[in-house]
Amino acid sequence: MSLNADDIYRLLPAIYRTRDAANGEPLKAILGIVAEQAQILADNMQDLYADQFIETCAPWAVPYIGDLVGWQGLFENVPGTGGGRAEVANTIGYRRRKGTRIGLEQIAQDVTGRPASVVEFFKRLATTQYMNHLRPDHEGFVDLRRGIALERIGGPFDDFNRTADLRRIAPRARSVSTPDLAPLDVLLHGAGRFNIPDIGAYVWRWKSYPVTLQPAFRVDDRRYLFSPLGNDMALFNVVKTRAAFSSLTTRMDVPQPIARREFHDNLAQVLGGAAVESFYGDSVSITADGALLTVNDICVCNLENATPTDWPPGENGKVAIDPVLGRILFPPDRTAPSEVLVSYCYGFGADIGGGSYSRIDDVEVDAETHLLAVVGAGRTDMFGRPYTLADAIADYNALPAGSNALVVLADFNTYATDVPQASTINLAPGGKLWIVSAHVSPDGSWSPESARATLTGDLEIVGLSASPTSGNPPPAGELILSGVLMAGAIHATGEPVTITLADTTLVPGLGLTRDGMPKSPGSPSVVLDAAGGALALTRCITGPLFVHEAASASIESSIVDASDRFAVAFAGPDGAGEGAALTVWNSTLIGKARTHLLELGSNTIFLGARGVLDPWDAALWCTRLQKGCLRYSFVPADAIVPARYQCLPSGSASEQETLPRFVSLEYGRPSYGMLAGDCPVAVWQGADDESEIGAFHDLHLPQAMNNLATRFGEYLPFALEAGIFLVPSHHAPLVVPRHAYGYGARLEGGDLDERDLLSHAVGASLI
Numbered sequence: 216m217s218l219n220a221d222d223i224y225r226l227l228p229a230i231y232r233t234r235d236a237a238n239g240e241p242l243k244a245i246l247g248i249v250a251e252q253a254q255i256l257a258d259n260m261q262d263l264y265a266d267q268f269i270e271t272c273a274p275w276a277v278p279y280i281g282d283l284v285g286w287q288g289l290f291e292n293v294p295g296t297g298g299g300r301a302e303v304a305n306t307i308g309y310r311r312r313k314g315t316r317i318g319l320e321q322i323a324q325d326v327t328g329r330p331a332s333v334v335e336f337f338k339r340l341a342t343t344q345y346m347n348h349l350r351p352d353h354e355g356f357v358d359l360r361r362g363i364a365l366e367r368i369g370g371p372f373d374d375f376n377r378t379a380d381l382r383r384i385a386p387r388a389r390s391v392s393t394p395d396l397a398p399l400d401v402l403l404h405g406a407g408r409f410n411i412p413d414i415g416a417y418v419w420r421w422k423s424y425p426v427t428l429q430p431a432f433r434v435d436d437r438r439y440l441f442s443p444l445g446n447d448m449a450l451f452n453v454v455k456t457r458a459a460f461s462s463l464t465t466r467m468d469v470p471q472p473i474a475r476r477e478f479h480d481n482l483a484q485v486l487g488g489a490a491v492e493s494f495y496g497d498s499v500s501i502t503a504d505g506a507l508l509t510v511n512d513i514c515v516c517n518l519e520n521a522t523p524t525d526w527p528p529g530e531n532g533k534v535a536i537d538p539v540l541g542r543i544l545f546p547p548d549r550t551a552p553s554e555v556l557v558s559y560c561y562g563f564g565a566d567i568g569g570g571s572y573s574r575i576d577d578v579e580v581d582a583e584t585h586l587l588a589v590v591g592a593g594r595t596d597m598f599g600r601p602y603t604l605a606d607a608i609a610d611y612n613a614l615p616a617g618s619n620a621l622v623v624l625a626d627f628n629t630y631a632t633d634v635p636q637a638s639t640i641n642l643a644p645g646g647k648l649w650i651v652s653a654h655v656s657p658d659g660s661w662s663p664e665s666a667r668a669t670l671t672g673d674l675e676i677v678g679l680s681a682s683p684t685s686g687n688p689p690p691a692g693e694l695i696l697s698g699v700l701m702a703g704a705i706h707a708t709g710e711p712v713t714i715t716l717a718d719t720t721l722v723p724g725l726g727l728t729r730d731g732m733p734k735s736p737g738s739p740s741v742v743l744d745a746a747g748g749a750l751a752l753t754r755c756i757t758g759p760l761f762v763h764e765a766a767s768a769s770i771e772s773s774i775v776d777a778s779d780r781f782a783v784a785f786a787g788p789d790g791a792g793e794g795a796a797l798t799v800w801n802s803t804l805i806g807k808a809r810t811h812l813l814e815l816g817s818n819t820i821f822l823g824a825r826g827v828l829d830p831w832d833a834a835l836w837c838t839r840l841q842k843g844c845l846r847y848s849f850v851p852a853d854a855i856v857p858a859r860y861q862c863l864p865s866g867s868a869s870e871q872e873t874l875p876r877f878v879s880l881e882y883g884r885p886s887y888g889m890l891a892g893d894c895p896v897a898v899w900q901g902a903d904d905e906s907e908i909g910a911f912h913d914l915h916l917p918q919a920m921n922n923l924a925t926r927f928g929e930y931l932p933f934a935l936e937a938g939i940f941l942v943p944s945h946h947a948p949l950v951v952p953r954h955a956y957g958y959g960a961r962l963e964g965g966d967l968d969e970r971d972l973l974s975h976a977v978g979a980s981l982i
Contacts (some may be wrong), residue, residue, distance in 0.1 A: 290918035295328020371417035382407030394897035404938025423470035429627035441541035446727035562885035568720035568756035569700035573664035591625030617645035624668035633672030642692030652698035678710035711747035736778035777806025892944035
């Protein structure tokens, strides 16, 4: 109970209140001060009571309560984790299950924020069995009839048995150099696997992003692609939320590409009536002309080209799906559909670029907007025709100079910008135009989540002159793109304008071919040819940026990809001269960069190189060297930059020794931009907070792996050792037979994609 001044005053006898009122209520004023102090005391008592419980205590009290249960603090800023409060609350639950596989898996997921699977390698040892405890299902040989099991060899769900491997699985003791040039894998695990004391923790780096009712990319009347860009794309499974300690991790609980065989066998189980989660329906579905196809209407096939222009036929009367290539083939004996909508999941490593993740906390629109235009979601104009992006831009251009407008692109639709009305945006000083991808509800409300609009074609921006004013001139006109996937470029000319890109992808190479290669490698995604303008990127993926030297550019948590280390990633409007003053942090730039002024470069990978006859003086070339700073970044050895601090290469280490290595640098792959297992530890832990350098810095994966190693030291059974394995960590070496004779040799491909795996043999193939 709390008493305010009036409550306390009413407790006084009436005679005192009467006399106090006659004297101007000085007593009531004194009681008001007493009530304030009493309320402070009551609040403090309430806080002290709340601080006794981990669920309600103040943040400062968390380590004190944790100390009561012997909790050791960890790094708490890992995305997807509950922080110290949640871990202290769950500590008793962890201790009760200490040493069990389900307990270790739950700990791994809680401290890393990623799906994880713990493998007890000692159970997969091929040993002589005790006759009083036979294990008939513990085969000593590989069963070649188990197709799915053969595909999973070497992964976390491999259930074949092995002979003993005497090498240690735990990271071995080593002397650490400065900088640390050891590969990342050495930091996380040893060379051994299958031995009595060995346990492995597999942690998935991919995330699965759902796409709902997106128009399929049309190849012809019967052939379609899941990718809106028209390229082959691996499909992922959806990952559903599990209750804590409810079950062990299975294949359906982790995000990874769906293989053809497991898709087929899983489909057969559904048709057979087994109560299992299915890939089709849960992760993948097709709607043709408004009708949802059932499992009886589809089949799973390898739709890799039988000829350069044709795909092999599927099962008669059924729609063929290839989850590895993301292809759809309607049979000739079925009426060709006029509209095909697909729902699926794609994989990537972080919330970067145009994606279906939530942007609610990042999209800020001014309260005063003169135009709100919703494109898609059945919206029509006054004549009943579909309201298009061209109409919205034309309506904005017709507004008075300096107006604000918001254009909402609904859901996962595709919109063309290569029509005259949509290609040119007139930006006057003081005006703003937001183009936001968002989910639109039937009632007309919108939310920037569960949506990713695709734009095809270029956008032209013309900066208009300001009208004469007596006061301060208005700020430059601004275009803001959010949550958009764009296969095209943005060109800005005229008077100064500001281009702000957030959670947006401008496809490197202006688009992708069928096999995932850039259509126009090295072509710029943004050309800002306006002195005094500004370009800002936040969590974006783009191609090269060509920005006027008298402008400014800032890049945060983004990937700028010129498709080649020797191409130009950042320069002036001509692609050769010096570009704008640049500020970049937590990003990855693939290609050469030339800037007038490098104001700040922090936690960034500048992956550029010069050719033999390259006219540039350096792969990273800054004109002004008296101002600016470069810190905790990887830069080419020949870089001409201002003052450096804790950058790579350093000391006696060469550029080649500290060179970042990636799982894939091909846009469109699930592992695009991820550091690989053979990347130097100096890069993996080279940021200012000992996180990784580059665009994935904010994931804090190095800290997450340190958290897991710390917890395993506490919760592992006695005398057991553990190693941590990232999924993915390397290109997947597979054998793809392409010759009728000879010996196949394994070569590295990319991202578990069979299309890119090559096989060399002896004989004629060597020619």
